[in-house]
Amino acid sequence: MSALPAEQTSPAQNTNQACAYVLHGLNTNPARMEELGDVLRKMNIQTSVGTLSGHSQIPEKNEEISAPRWAKEFAEQWINATATCKKKNDKRIFVGYSLGALTAMSVFDSQKSPILPTQMILLSPALNFRYKVMMIRSIAWLPFGSLPSLNHPDYRARPTTPLRSYNALFELHSEWKNNSWRATASIPTLVVLSEKDELVDSQAVAKTITEKRLDRWNILWISNDDAPLSPRYYHLMIDQRSMGARAWHTLKETLEKSIPQSDQESPKNAR
Numbered sequence: 001m002s003a004l005p006a007e008q009t010s011p012a013q014n015t016n017q018a019c020a021y022v023l024h025g026l027n028t029n030p031a032r033m034e035e036l037g038d039v040l041r042k043m044n045i046q047t048s049v050g051t052l053s054g055h056s057q058i059p060e061k062n063e064e065i066s067a068p069r070w071a072k073e074f075a076e077q078w079i080n081a082t083a084t085c086k087k088k089n090d091k092r093i094f095v096g097y098s099l100g101a102l103t104a105m106s107v108f109d110s111q112k113s114p115i116l117p118t119q120m121i122l123l124s125p126a127l128n129f130r131y132k133v134m135m136i137r138s139i140a141w142l143p144f145g146s147l148p149s150l151n152h153p154d155y156r157a158r159p160t161t162p163l164r165s166y167n168a169l170f171e172l173h174s175e176w177k178n179n180s181w182r183a184t185a186s187i188p189t190l191v192v193l194s195e196k197d198e199l200v201d202s203q204a205v206a207k208t209i210t211e212k213r214l215d216r217w218n219i220l221w222i223s224n225d226d227a228p229l230s231p232r233y234y235h236l237m238i239d240q241r242s243m244g245a246r247a248w249h250t251l252k253e254t255l256e257k258s259i260p261q262s263d264q265e266s267p268k269n270a271r
Helices: 030-041 067-081 099-109 131-136 163-179 202-211 245-258
Strands: 018-023 046-049 091-097 119-123 146-148 160-162 189-193 217-221
Touching: 018 030, 018 067, 018 099, 030 046, 030 091, 030 245, 046 067, 067 099, 067 163, 091 099, 099 119, 099 163, 146 163, 160 163, 189 202, 189 245, 202 217, 217 245
Parallel strands: 018 046, 018 091, 091 119, 119 189, 189 217
Antiparallel strands: 146 160
């Protein structure tokens, strides 16, 4: 009896997919995250940029802003962004800036998302706050009103930040603190920090990573002193203009070295 022919497997079945999802910060225009998204796309990674309520170019009611809504929006967008990357050897990369990083950590550590990332990149993650941010907490519970945006005019989604947005930020932070690192401690993570960050206590973030012995977490200290952005915002580190050419090159080089290259040939890049 002749041997049975070997099972035929198409190249597509053997291809490991790579998906990335990028999320903005508080009152940051989501479109400003596209330059970072393009870096990932050039690495052959199917990349989507998310948007939370209160940050789109379409006017929205402030009543629609809340921590549960942001968590739900993130979870749904994350699942959609990684829909084609569910196999064991696929790569699912989350990239979050400030509020975006906190939102994802809150959802992942509370295990509300059935799909965890295989790698995370956290830029100025809102895990520990400076005093000026904590001062806002005393009035953030008010159901109305807003404050002048702490973001650069060219990068903000709105001229002012609703108190509801701050309240949602602090609520997400409290929820995350109750579940911190339950799921994310074992995820390879690059944390990009500035020693001069005006809003996030970067030293406290770094100290906690050391004390928690998060062996799979690495810190990349970035100086954006040569950024052409005026006035300079040290918390803002999402593109070449906000970081400066040298720091931007360092970030891109680090990402290229730390993110395994995808086997896929021509992904359909989501926008």
